Amino acid sequence: MTRHEWPLFEVFVRAKRGLNHVHVGSLRAADHEMALHHARDLYTRRNEGVSIWVVRSDQVAASDPAEKPSFFEPSADKVYRHPTHYTIPSTVPHI
Amino acid sequence: MTDFALFDQAIARDQRIEPADEMPERYRSTMIRQIAQHAHSEIIGMQPEGEWITRAPTLRRKAILLAKVQDEAGHGLYLYSAAETLGADRGDLTQRLIEGRQKYSSIFNYPTLSFADVGVIGWLVDGAAICNQVPLCRSSYGPYARAMIRICKEESFHQRQGYELLLTMMSGTAAQRDMVQDAVDRWWWPSLMMFGPPDADSPNTAQSMAWKIKRHTNDELRQRFVDMSVPQAAELGVTLPDPELAWNASRDHYDFGQPDWDELRRVISGGGAMNEQRIARRRQADTDGAWVREAAAAHAAKNLEVAR
Numbered sequence: 074m075t076r077h078e079w080p081l082f083e084v085f086v087r088a089k090r091g092l093n094h095v096h097v098g099s100l101r102a103a104d105h106e107m108a109l110h111h112a113r114d115l116y117t118r119r120n121e122g123v124s125i126w127v128v129r130s131d132q133v134a135a136s137d138p139a140e141k142p143s144f145f146e147p148s149a150d151k152v153y154r155h156p157t158h159y160t161i162p163s164t165v166p167h168i
Numbered sequence: 169m170t171d172f173a174l175f176d177q178a179i180a181r182d183q184r185i186e187p188a189d190e191m192p193e194r195y196r197s198t199m200i201r202q203i204a205q206h207a208h209s210e211i212i213g214m215q216p217e218g219e220w221i222t223r224a225p226t227l228r229r230k231a232i233l234l235a236k237v238q239d240e241a242g243h244g245l246y247l248y249s250a251a252e253t254l255g256a257d258r259g260d261l262t263q264r265l266i267e268g269r270q271k272y273s274s275i276f277n278y279p280t281l282s283f284a285d286v287g288v289i290g291w292l293v294d295g296a297a298i299c300n301q302v303p304l305c306r307s308s309y310g311p312y313a314r315a316m317i318r319i320c321k322e323e324s325f326h327q328r329q330g331y332e333l334l335l336t337m338m339s340g341t342a343a344q345r346d347m348v349q350d351a352v353d354r355w356w357w358p359s360l361m362m363f364g365p366p367d368a369d370s371p372n373t374a375q376s377m378a379w380k381i382k383r384h385t386n387d388e389l390r391q392r393f394v395d396m397s398v399p400q401a402a403e404l405g406v407t408l409p410d411p412e413l414a415w416n417a418s419r420d421h422y423d424f425g426q427p428d429w430d431e432l433r434r435v436i437s438g439g440g441a442m443n444e445q446r447i448a449r450r451r452q453a454d455t456d457g458a459w460v461r462e463a464a465a466a467h468a469a470k471n472l473e474v475a476r
Contacts, residue, residue: 078259079465081252098315099249101258103464104471115242118235119322138174138188 081130082108084115086122094126102127179380184310187253195379198372199309200256201270202381207247208265208272212446214240216280217289225283232329233286239326243319250311266451274432275358277440284337284344284351290330292352292359292397298323299393300363303383331400338405345405352401353409360424361432363390369429394424 079101085094097116102108108127116122136144152158161168175191178184185191214237221237224230248258264270275293280286301323304316337344364370364386376382384392394413401408412425435443 078257079461079468098246098311099252100245103461104468107464107468115245118238118242135188138186139190141174 079103079107082112082127083130083133084108084112085126085128086112086116087124088121089123094124097121099130179308182380184313185308186310194375195381196254198376198379198381199312200251200254203247203251203254203309203312204256204261204264205271205273207244207251207261208270209276210240210244210247211265212272212276212450214244215446215449216276216278216442217286219280220283220286223283224286229333236290236326236329239322243315243322246315246318247312250309250315253311254309262454266447266454268438268447271436272446273362274435274440275362276446277435277442278354278358279441281354282347282351284334284347285355287330287333287337287348288351288355290326290328291334291400292355293362294323294326294330295397295400296359296362296393298327299389299396303389306380306383308380331404334404334406348404349406352406356409357427357431360390360393360427361429363387363393365429365432366426391421394422398422 080103081099082102082105083099084097086097087094100108100111100115102111105127109125112125112127117125148154172190172192175185175189175195178189185195217233217240218237221230221233224233248261251261252258261270265272280289298320301316301320305313305320307313307316334348337348367373367385367387370386373382373385377385398408398413410425412423414423416423434440438444
């Protein structure tokens with residue numbers, strides 16, 4: 074039996090002005106317009122958002138968690154990127 | 169180190185497992201089964217109360233019930249979405265449900281005989297669901313835990329509207345009070361069964377606790393539910409139908425009787441009053457909606473072609 078299942082979309086909601094859109098989940102829809110309507114009905118029934126993005130799940134490129142150690146390694150060994158790396162005398166104000 | 173060193177480490181550190189992580193096949197299949205069963209329960213759970221939408225006594229009660237049943241649909245969809253992150257397919261899960269290859273909570277195989285049942289379902293059935301679900305907000309599988317957080321926020325509305333409905337009926341006529349008591353008598357034991365079999369007969373609990381899918385055993389959660397419900401019943405002015413129910417000061421908990429576990433087994437394996445009708449209706453909805461899904465897909469495909 075053929076299942077005419079619609080493609081999967083990822084949903085991002087901006088909770089209020091001044092905040093980023095945040096991933097809230099996914100849903101099935103025939104196209105982007107229907108995905109937006111479904112997202113409104115599914116993820117913002119109680120004023121959870123003022124703006125919604127939808128993107129087809131098969132269009133998302135993601136890093137591979139198995140490669141996590143090597144992928145993120147470059148940021149681990151550069152302690153001088155952090156402000157706490159620098160010793161400043163306690164007598165110096167506002168720094 | 170095992171093949172799943174990162175998985176084991178994340179579980180040991182109480183971190184969440186995320187979709188693309190490597191995980192033992194049994195963890196994946198257990199999660200898919202649990203999430204799908206939970207999703208199916210929400211979807212089938214629309215039916216017992218849905219039957220009362222057209223018969224709700226006031227416009228206010230009708231609007232509340234509509235919103236509640238819509239929430240159940242939403243909960244089902246959050247959960248199917250979580251199951252899909254594990255490689256399951258929503259259409260396939262629906263197929264498994266209507267072919268009887270996957271289960272849903274046995275509580276929905278009981279009939280809703282009066283409008284008081286709507287109130288008691290909100291109070292006891294959703295109350296039991298909350299007891300079960302609050303700890304699942306810390307379940308080890310990230311998408312499931314996040315779906316549970318959304319669901320728990322909404323379940324609170326469900327429980328409170330039910331209790332308020334019952335308070336209103338209890339302040340009405342003697343016949344209305346009898347309806348409430350009758351509904352409590354019928355739903356109390358099935359609500360206790362919602363936590364699953366006693367720990368001694370729950371072979372999967374140990375592994376689920378080790379993987380931090382579950383945080384408490386069935387019996388612990390059942391006790392918590394009884395302790396919560398007794399004072400709520402007293403406030404409402406109804407009697408819980410258990411002669412063994414009594415405060416035990418030495419345990420600091422209520423003692424209570426055992427549900428009829430044979431009944432649970434019977435209902436789970438298809439012998440409940442409503443099993444056939446629930447699945448038949450779900451299958452009918454799936455069949456009736458097929459042309460809509462196909463038409464929407466065809467329309468989307470045509471639009472895509474026009475755009476090219």
